Amino acid sequence: MTTPILHIEHLQKNFGKFQALKDVTFDVYPGEVFGFIGPNGAGKSTTIRTLLGILKASAGSATIFGQDVFKDAVSIHKRIAYVPGDVYLWPNLSGGEIIDLFLKLSGDKHSDKTDQLIKRFQLDPTKKARTYSKGNRQKVALIAAFSTEADFYIFDEPTSGLDPLNEEYFQKSVAELKKQGKAVLLSSHILSEVEKMCDRIGIIRDGQIVETGTLAEMRHLTRTVITFKTMDDTPELASLNGVHNVEDQPNGRQTFSVDTEQMPEVIDYLAQRQIVELQSTPPTLEDLFMRYYDTSEENIAEGK
Amino acid sequence: MLSNNFTKTAFLTRFSLRKNWLKLTIWAVAMAGLFTAIAAKFTSIYSNQAAIDSVMETLKSPAMTALFGKMPSGVSTSADIFAAEMTVFMAIMAVVMNYSIVIKNLRGEEETGITEIIRAHAVGKLSLLGATMIEAIILNLGIGLLYSLGLSVANLSGTDLNGNFLLGLGLGFAGLMFSSIAALMSQIVDNARSSTILSYLVFGIMYIARMTTDISDPKQTWWVPFGWVEKFSTYKNNDWTPVLLMIIFTIIAFALAFFINSKRDVNAGLIATRPGKKQASVFLNGTFSLFLKLHKTSIIVWTIGLLILGFTYGSIFSDIGDIIKTNPALEQMLGKSAIHSANVAIIKQFISMLMIIFAVLSLIPGIQTIHDLKTSENKGYLEMVHAKPVGRSKLYLNAITVATITTLLVLAATLYGLYLGGVYSMKDPLPLKTFAKAYAAYISPTLIMLGLTAAIIGTAPKLSILNYLYLTAALIIQYFGKLLKLPDWPEKLTPFGYIAQVPVKTADPETIIWQLAIAVILFGIGYIGYTRRDLK
Numbered sequence: 001m002t003t004p005i006l007h008i009e010h011l012q013k014n015f016g017k018f019q020a021l022k023d024v025t026f027d028v029y030p031g032e033v034f035g036f037i038g039p040n041g042a043g044k045s046t047t048i049r050t051l052l053g054i055l056k057a058s059a060g061s062a063t064i065f066g067q068d069v070f071k072d073a074v075s076i077h078k079r080i081a082y083v084p085g086d087v088y089l090w091p092n093l094s095g096g097e098i099i100d101l102f103l104k105l106s107g108d109k110h111s112d113k114t115d116q117l118i119k120r121f122q123l124d125p126t127k128k129a130r131t132y133s134k135g136n137r138q139k140v141a142l143i144a145a146f147s148t149e150a151d152f153y154i155f156d157e158p159t160s161g162l163d164p165l166n167e168e169y170f171q172k173s174v175a176e177l178k179k180q181g182k183a184v185l186l187s188s189h190i191l192s193e194v195e196k197m198c199d200r201i202g203i204i205r206d207g208q209i210v211e212t213g214t215l216a217e218m219r220h221l222t223r224t225v226i227t228f229k230t231m232d233d234t235p236e237l238a239s240l241n242g243v244h245n246v247e248d249q250p251n252g253r254q255t256f257s258v259d260t261e262q263m264p265e266v267i268d269y270l271a272q273r274q275i276v277e278l279q280s281t282p283p284t285l286e287d288l289f290m291r292y293y294d295t296s297e298e299n300i301a302e303g304k
Numbered sequence: 305m306l307s308n309n310f311t312k313t314a315f316l317t318r319f320s321l322r323k324n325w326l327k328l329t330i331w332a333v334a335m336a337g338l339f340t341a342i343a344a345k346f347t348s349i350y351s352n353q354a355a356i357d358s359v360m361e362t363l364k365s366p367a368m369t370a371l372f373g374k375m376p377s378g379v380s381t382s383a384d385i386f387a388a389e390m391t392v393f394m395a396i397m398a399v400v401m402n403y404s405i406v407i408k409n410l411r412g413e414e415e416t417g418i419t420e421i422i423r424a425h426a427v428g429k430l431s432l433l434g435a436t437m438i439e440a441i442i443l444n445l446g447i448g449l450l451y452s453l454g455l456s457v458a459n460l461s462g463t464d465l466n467g468n469f470l471l472g473l474g475l476g477f478a479g480l481m482f483s484s485i486a487a488l489m490s491q492i493v494d495n496a497r498s499s500t501i502l503s504y505l506v507f508g509i510m511y512i513a514r515m516t517t518d519i520s521d522p523k524q525t526w527w528v529p530f531g532w533v534e535k536f537s538t539y540k541n542n543d544w545t546p547v548l549l550m551i552i553f554t555i556i557a558f559a560l561a562f563f564i565n566s567k568r569d570v571n572a573g574l575i576a577t578r579p580g581k582k583q584a585s586v587f588l589n590g591t592f593s594l595f596l597k598l599h600k601t602s603i604i605v606w607t608i609g610l611l612i613l614g615f616t617y618g619s620i621f622s623d624i625g626d627i628i629k630t631n632p633a634l635e636q637m638l639g640k641s642a643i644h645s646a647n648v649a650i651i652k653q654f655i656s657m658l659m660i661i662f663a664v665l666s667l668i669p670g671i672q673t674i675h676d677l678k679t680s681e682n683k684g685y686l687e688m689v690h691a692k693p694v695g696r697s698k699l700y701l702n703a704i705t706v707a708t709i710t711t712l713l714v715l716a717a718t719l720y721g722l723y724l725g726g727v728y729s730m731k732d733p734l735p736l737k738t739f740a741k742a743y744a745a746y747i748s749p750t751l752i753m754l755g756l757t758a759a760i761i762g763t764a765p766k767l768s769i770l771n772y773l774y775l776t777a778a779l780i781i782q783y784f785g786k787l788l789k790l791p792d793w794p795e796k797l798t799p800f801g802y803i804a805q806v807p808v809k810t811a812d813p814e815t816i817i818w819q820l821a822i823a824v825i826l827f828g829i830g831y832i833g834y835t836r837r838d839l840k
Contacts, residue, residue, distance in 0.1 A: 054687070092497075097583070107693065125583070
């Protein structure tokens with residue numbers, strides 16, 4: 001396997017007594033888009049800001065291009081581009097000035113690509129930043145990032161203020177980066193976006209990475225929803241191993257969700273009851289997500 | 305309709321008072337405490353007629369008039385002196401307080417988007433401005449009452465109840481008047497920075513007008529709203545007319561502010577923000593030029609403003625340095641050259657008093673620039689810069705360099721203005737060398753103040769308010785030290801106390817060297833702190 005661009009191992013960050021990051025471990029490789037998801041306050045931005053050397057890790061290690069993120073920040077930053085979730089810009093500078101400034105700070109120049117991006121995202125660069133909306137401020141940061149020559153791109157919820165058209169431009173631009181073999185770390189709440197764009201995904205909860213892998217791998221870890229109709233009654237279904245949320249539906253159908261690893265036994269059981277109808281829905285990222293977000297308390301109660 | 309415009313004003317006032325209570329309490333306690341403490345001090349130092357007569361002579365001089373305000377004729381008690389000497393200074397403090405609170409409340413909240421959220425509720429269009437106005441009334445009149453009570457407690461000889469209330473409430477209403485100016489300016493331009501600059505511009509013009517009319521023709525001072533505080537004639541005629549004028553002024557200014565507020569959109573002003581450049585100029589190519597650009601307006605405004613202030617002070621040198629005018633007999637007794645050197649000595653004494661004011665004023669934009677590291681960190685402006693190959697050490701060094709340049713430039717401009725004013729007004733003006741010497745002596749203490757600011761921003765940015773408190777303390781100690789007959793030690797608490805007599809005396813090189821060493825150490829502490837700590 002190639003060497004990772006980003007390598008994080010048991011990263012921890014405390015703010016006073018509060019443990020914002022307890023144990024964060026993951027890698028990002030060249031040519032891949034890594035989706036970084038988790039509920040609000042889980043530690044996504046703290047992780048990213050530690051990677052940028054803005055925060056100093058309390059324990060563990062993080063390297064980008066094999067260099068320490070805090071000590072070698074300046075040399076790392078020559079080859080990265082970053083778009084924060086909340087973009088705040090100097091109110092009395094124009095968008096065009098800020099884009100150019102960011103480019104110059106990275107050692108790049110305003111290029112044809114910059115002009116294309118300004119056109120693509122339909123930004124008026126002459127306006128002072130104080131008059132920009134959230135979406136327009138995000139565009140300024142995105143244009144600067146996409147026209148920066150970097151090897152590693154970090155996006156922290158970059159599309160939260162963009163309209164659908166611009167969101168699509170964003171996805172297109174990321175796809176171009178991927179084609180060029182760049183690495184991308186994308187933190188996002190928009191799951192359809194992550195599902196569409198990301199090769200691998202890491203889920204963070206309460207300062208801990210709880211899951212990493214491809215979407216396909218993760219599907220194995222979670223439940224499939226099955227809707228079915230059988231000739232015979234299925235009274236034992238609810239008590240089977242790995243079966244959850246059995247519900248009656250109209251027309252004599254029933255639905256339940258099943259852990260992927262228990263699937264064969266459950267299907268066998270249903271087959272013996274003469275299946276009339278059977279429909280299985282693979283878990284979407286959203287289901288996956290909900291399992292970690294919403295049901296965290298339930299899972300704890302179940303001892304999971 | 306009208307009542308709709310003010311829906312929930314009372315609620316928002318309570319909310320704002322609760323939100324600002326700490327700030328308001330600190331201001332009120334500090335101002336009333338200072339006022340009362342100085343009054344009490346006056347009671348003990350000017351307890352006999354001889355002491356009063358001797359200080360009176362000094363205070364009547366044009367130099368003192370320029371600094372403290374016009375001393376009315378027929379002054380005979382310590383209360384008279386107090387009333388005459390304290391009003392201008394306390395009014396300036398009130399201006400600073402009101403500007404900062406009102407502009408933060410109005411433009412500051414609008415910039416952060418809070419106004420928008422509040423206005424989305426069942427709240428009147430003018431309720432926020434109304435709430436700020438009520439808050440300003442409560443604050444200023446509250447402080448005014450505290451002054452009045454403080455005067456009664458301090459028990460100066462020569463006070464009376466009517467005078468106590470006139471002086472206290474008069475100062476309160478003066479503060480309120482300036483809150484109305486800030487409220488009005490906040491409607492005209494669409495951001496806090498410009499509102500602040502504009503408001504101080506109004507105040508600066510009034511201050512200079514007040515100073516020049518005080519020296520040339522005190523009757524003209526009636527035309528200057530800031531000069532009204534000098535017209536109470538406290539403890540003599542107890543004239544409430546200026547208070548009435550202030551109230552009228554305040555009502556008009558607030559009415560205008562309400563009118564504009566009702567017409568304008570949220571986040572807009574009368575004057576709209578102009579569009580900027582499509583691309584960055586070649587000069588904007590790094591963090592140093594970025595800081596310069598961000599502070600450009602401030603540097604220009606301060607440089608020109610203080611050049612003018614310096615010139616104004618310099619232009620009264622001829623009045624100050626004319627001992628013959630006050631004592632014609634001297635011409636007989638002393639030779640012409642002796643008189644000239646006596647005049648020069650008086651002017652130098654005056655300059656040595658001005659120096660602390662100039663130093664403090666030129667430190668304000670410098671300290672602001674260093675504080676801006678913290679502000680832009682908190683506001684998130686630096687977030688993306690931190691992700692660039694720009695080390696924190698570079699950011700820090702850029703910021704303190706711009707700050708140092710700003711302060712030293714502004715101080716130089718002030719002294720040059722002072723020199724030009726002297727050239728303009730005097731037959732035989734002081735040479736530029738005198739001013740250059742004073743300037744050279746003030747470099748090391750100003751650097752200590754900037755170093756301290758940098759050290760605090762680098763290590764404990766939450767304590768940044770201490771920088772302004774220390775600066776204010778230095779000003780008060782140096783400015784009032786003589787008048788209050790303070791012992792020597794408070795002066796030694798600030799770096800200015802060690803070079804106080806410049807240009808009457810020359811600063812000794814040893815002092816300069818150890819002061820520079822301290823400044824370097826402080827900058828170093830800030831550097832270590834800033835490069836190691838978590839950023840927001």
